[in-house]
Amino acid sequence: MAVVQEQFDRVRGSYRDWEAGLGGPARIGLKIARYALAAFLMAMIPVLMERGYPPFSWVRLEGFFGTEVLFNTGLWILLALGLSVVVGLAGLLDLGYVAFFMLGAYTVALMTDSGNVGQFHLVEWPTWAALPFCILVAMFAGFTLGVPTLRLRGDYLAIVTLGFHEIVRQTANNLTITNGSRGIPGIPSPVIDLPFLHLEFGLETRYYWWFLLIPAILLAVLMIRHLDNSRVGRYWAAIREDEVAAAAMGVPVTKMKVLAFVIGASTSGVAGWIYATKISFIAPNSFPLLQSILVLCAVVIGGLGSISGAVLGAAIVIALPEIIREFSGAEPVLGFDVLTGRIAIFGLLLIVVMIYRPGGLLAARRRRTELQEAGAAGAVIHEEVVES
Amino acid sequence: MAAFLTVKDVTMEFGGLKALSRVNFEINKGEIFGLIGPNGAGKTTMFNCVTGVYTPTGGQVSFDGQSITGKRPDQIVDVGICRTFQQIRLFPNMTALENVFIGVDARHQTSVFGALFRSGRHRREETEGEEQALNLLEYCGLRKYANDLAKNLSYGDQRRLEIARAMGTKPSLLLLDEPAAGMNPVEKNGLRDLVRKIRDEGITVLLIEHDMKVVMGLSDRVAVLDHGELIAYGQPEDVQKDPKVIEAYLGSGAGGQAAVGEDDRGGDQVGR
Numbered sequence: 111m112a113v114v115q116e117q118f119d120r121v122r123g124s125y126r127d128w129e130a131g132l133g134g135p136a137r138i139g140l141k142i143a144r145y146a147l148a149a150f151l152m153a154m155i156p157v158l159m160e161r162g163y164p165p166f167s168w169v170r171l172e173g174f175f176g177t178e179v180l181f182n183t184g185l186w187i188l189l190a191l192g193l194s195v196v197v198g199l200a201g202l203l204d205l206g207y208v209a210f211f212m213l214g215a216y217t218v219a220l221m222t223d224s225g226n227v228g229q230f231h232l233v234e235w236p237t238w239a240a241l242p243f244c245i246l247v248a249m250f251a252g253f254t255l256g257v258p259t260l261r262l263r264g265d266y267l268a269i270v271t272l273g274f275h276e277i278v279r280q281t282a283n284n285l286t287i288t289n290g291s292r293g294i295p296g297i298p299s300p301v302i303d304l305p306f307l308h309l310e311f312g313l314e315t316r317y318y319w320w321f322l323l324i325p326a327i328l329l330a331v332l333m334i335r336h337l338d339n340s341r342v343g344r345y346w347a348a349i350r351e352d353e354v355a356a357a358a359m360g361v362p363v364t365k366m367k368v369l370a371f372v373i374g375a376s377t378s379g380v381a382g383w384i385y386a387t388k389i390s391f392i393a394p395n396s397f398p399l400l401q402s403i404l405v406l407c408a409v410v411i412g413g414l415g416s417i418s419g420a421v422l423g424a425a426i427v428i429a430l431p432e433i434i435r436e437f438s439g440a441e442p443v444l445g446f447d448v449l450t451g452r453i454a455i456f457g458l459l460l461i462v463v464m465i466y467r468p469g470g471l472l473a474a475r476r477r478r479t480e481l482q483e484a485g486a487a488g489a490v491i492h493e494e495v496v497e498s
Numbered sequence: 499m500a501a502f503l504t505v506k507d508v509t510m511e512f513g514g515l516k517a518l519s520r521v522n523f524e525i526n527k528g529e530i531f532g533l534i535g536p537n538g539a540g541k542t543t544m545f546n547c548v549t550g551v552y553t554p555t556g557g558q559v560s561f562d563g564q565s566i567t568g569k570r571p572d573q574i575v576d577v578g579i580c581r582t583f584q585q586i587r588l589f590p591n592m593t594a595l596e597n598v599f600i601g602v603d604a605r606h607q608t609s610v611f612g613a614l615f616r617s618g619r620h621r622r623e624e625t626e627g628e629e630q631a632l633n634l635l636e637y638c639g640l641r642k643y644a645n646d647l648a649k650n651l652s653y654g655d656q657r658r659l660e661i662a663r664a665m666g667t668k669p670s671l672l673l674l675d676e677p678a679a680g681m682n683p684v685e686k687n688g689l690r691d692l693v694r695k696i697r698d699e700g701i702t703v704l705l706i707e708h709d710m711k712v713v714m715g716l717s718d719r720v721a722v723l724d725h726g727e728l729i730a731y732g733q734p735e736d737v738q739k740d741p742k743v744i745e746a747y748l749g750s751g752a753g754g755q756a757a758v759g760e761d762d763r764g765g766d767q768v769g770r
Contacts, residue, residue: 333614340613340620341603348589348600355587358549360575360604360667369610 145328152324155180156317170436171429177316181388183428184323185381190408190424191330191417192377197406198415198474199338200370201350203268206255206275208402210375213251214244214382215392216282216294224296230287237300241383248379249372251278256371260364263353275402283394293393297386311387319388326384327421330377334417337373346370411463413470422472431456502527502562502702503548503579503671509556510543510726517543518726520557525671530693530703532717532734534710536746539723541706542584545673548704549581550574561671575604581673582660584706590649594640594659597648598631601666631666638662638692654685661692671702678712690716714738722746 129137159166159176166172171179193207221243223234259270282288299311300322311318337343345366348356357363386392404427412423431452438448448455463471501524510518518540525531533541546552548559550571559567561577569577580601589597606627608620635641638658643651648659657677664672674693678686686709693716697703707713713720714734722730722737724746730737737743 336614336616337610341606341608341623342610342613344596344600344603347592347596351589351591352587354551355583355589356600357571358551358575358581358583358587359601359663360572360580361600362570362572364570373610 145332149324149328152327153321156320169429169433171433174316175432175436177320179429179432181316181319181323183425184320184327185385186405186408186424186428187327187421188323188330188377188381188384189405190412190420190427191327191334192374192381193405194374194409194412194415194417194420195334195337196370196374197409198413198420199334199343199350200346200367202367202370203264204271204371204374205268205406206271206273206278206399206402207374207378207405208397208399209255209275209278210248210251210378211382211385211401212278212282212392212394212397214248214379215386215397216288216382217244217247217379218383218386219294219297219392220287222298224294224298226294226296229289229294229296237298237387241380244383245376245379248375248382252371252373252375253368256368260367272399272402275397275399279394279397279399288394291394293391293396295391297390297392299387299390316388319384322384326377326380330380331417331421333373333376338417342366342369407460411460411470413473415474416470416472419470419472419474423470426471430459500563501525503704504560505544505548505557506560507557508544508547508554508559510540510547510552511555516726518547518554518723521723521726521728523721523728523731525702525704526719527702528697528700529718530697530705530716532713532720533704533706533723534708534713534720535723538725539746540726541723542675543726544723545581545675545704545706548574549579549673572604575667575669578668578670579673580604580664580667580669580671582657582664582675582677584675584679586653586656586660588648588656588659588663591647593645594635594648594651594662595628595631595644597659597663598634598666599627601663602627602630602634604667634662634665635659637665637695639688654681654689657681658689658692661696665696665701669701671704672696673704673706675706676708677705678707678709686712 129140132140155166156177158164159172159180162172166176189207189211192210193204196202196204196207218237218240220230220232221235221240222237223231255271255274259267262270283291288294301311302309309315309318338346345356345361348359348361349363349366353363389396405424408423408427409420410423411419411426412421413419434452434455435449438452467473503525505521505523507520507522508518509516509520521540521544523531533544535541543552547554548566550566550569550573553568557567558565561579564577566574566577566579589600592600606623608617608623611617612620632641632644635644638661640651640655640659640662643655643659648656651659657680661672661674661677677693678689681689690712693703693705705713705717707716717734719732720730720734720737721728722740722743724742729742729746730740
């Protein structure tokens with residue numbers, strides 16, 4: 111496995127060198143082509159699913175069911191990408207990430223007309239108009255969570271973020287304007303109404319949401335890659351490796367940590383908007399704490415600090431239990447009911463992955479070396495010794 | 499000549515422990531200034547007070563005419579002070595080049611939006627930064643390790659990489675915390691040359707060092723700390739003869755020259 115990984119890194123490295131040697135227009139053209147190809151391949155997935163073609167027929171992801179799983183997977187890819195900035199790049203353990211997702215969803219619910227008498231609305235705008243505000247609200251929440259928790263590290267930060275999730279959820283549960291635990295139904299679906307294009311998102315046209323997710327995911331990937339391969343990404347890596355040394359080299363640690371929270375939250379704002387408009391009903395119970403843990407699972411399984419890892423991790427965490435469900439027969443196998451026990455099987459798989467590939471399935475190069483010597487720089491207690 | 503770095507009445511207390519009490523010294527521009535003292539004297543605490551890791555509980559630190567007391571470490575880097583660490587604190591899982599790049603980045607201007615939209619400045623700084631980092635590695639004799647992970651470098655090379663990384667921030671005052679610790683005599687000689695070379699570029703150096711041969715040979719002036727107090731301050735030759743210094747290092751009744759002489763001999767023997 112390690113050999114395969116090395117070879118893969120080598121090939122990818124030489125490809126990147128070749129690409130870096132190209133002139134400006136050629137390089138940009140290649141980049142556009144790469145993203146266009148990715149978009150095309152992603153757009154083909156529901157087509158293949160609907161017609162029952164492989165590889166989706168092999169795992170029985172077909173028809174309506176397949177598309178639903180696809181949508182959920184895409185949504186979680188978006189969440190995992192955002193969280194991978196916070197946990198993977200900046201190294202801040204965030205256990206309450208879904209709070210931002212929830213804020214995005216509630217923002218669109220409160221800014222559009224649900225058509226329910228008595229439901230409070232801040233404004234009654236078209237669904238699209240709420241999208242930028244969903245992103246801004248999530249980012250602002252990232253900022254407000256980031257600023258007071260900066261001095262905390264590791265376990266302490268994890269506990270505070272865990273609390274943040276519950277605070278947001280309980281607030282929504284108790285406020286009158288969010289309709290408490292009954293939630294907000296009837297969130298309008300988006301409509302694209304252009305001279306040459308008229309698309310109404312609805313139950314009959316469930317693909318459309320996947321087509322919304324494609325640009326969202328690709329933009330998130332582009333954003334994170336650009337940040338990672340820049341001064342910002344190097345600063346995050348430095349903070350992750352040794353915060354004290356990073357500060358001594360001029361890294362504005364506070365600012366960079368808040369930035370990680372803000373950037374990370376932005377994708378969940380979009381995800382919240384997409385989720386709320388598709389499901390059209392949200393309630394505090396749609397966002398249990400377990401979801402925050404699951405997003406973290408996705409990031410860790412895929413590989414911390416790795417973008418492709420976040421995508422793969424989310425796909426596994428969401429699609430795998432559904433695939434196992436499809437393969438469970440009516441009859442128990444050896445007295446074990448696969449249908450009800452599918453989460454147990456899933457959990458077992460997670461444990462196996464973590465034992466054999468602690469860096470995740472597609473670990474980033476830097477993270478791989480970090481994990482090879484467990485307890486090295488990352489685990490050192492960052493206390494300056496008065497004098498040794 | 500006006501002092502470059504002025505440490506005035508700096509006091510640092512940790513609860514009841516007084517790590518530094520009313521320490522005063524001045525460093526002139528362009529000199530190599532040695533800060534010595536027995537273990538636990540407060541030398542590294544002094545460094546931490548200057549570089550913003552600690553805010554001194556009393557006193558003032560000013561640099562180039564402006565007060566830097568209470569500034570954050572990254573702001574201190576901005577004004578032109580950078581340091582190395584006594585216990586090596588490189589970014590172990592980054593390459594030597596990336597380590598220096600972090601230092602070089604301190605002088606870069608690319609904003610988040612610049613990085614997101616791949617601005618012209620971003621691209622220019624990426625290329626220039628890499629070139630600068632490579633030059634600094636060359637300068638410190640580490641060019642051939644550019645793509646090796648920092649943790650895989652030898653101890654002496656890691657110490658020099660710390661210097662290269664700090665040099666990346668284009669400091670006008672460089673603080674070296676025991677740069678020769680753990681080095682063999684050959685490496686120590688190389689280090690001495692490197693420190694002189696850095697000084698000849700016009701960078702002022704503040705040096706903590708235990709190796710008397712290194713510190714006395716290099717420093718233009720030295721200050722001696724003992725139990726958080728400044729006990730001697732001046733030319734290396736005078737300080738070496740100061741009875742208080744001799745007592746601090748060897749206890750009362752011992753001869754000062756013996757200390758330095760012994761250290762010399764030990765170093766030379768290994769060198770041969």
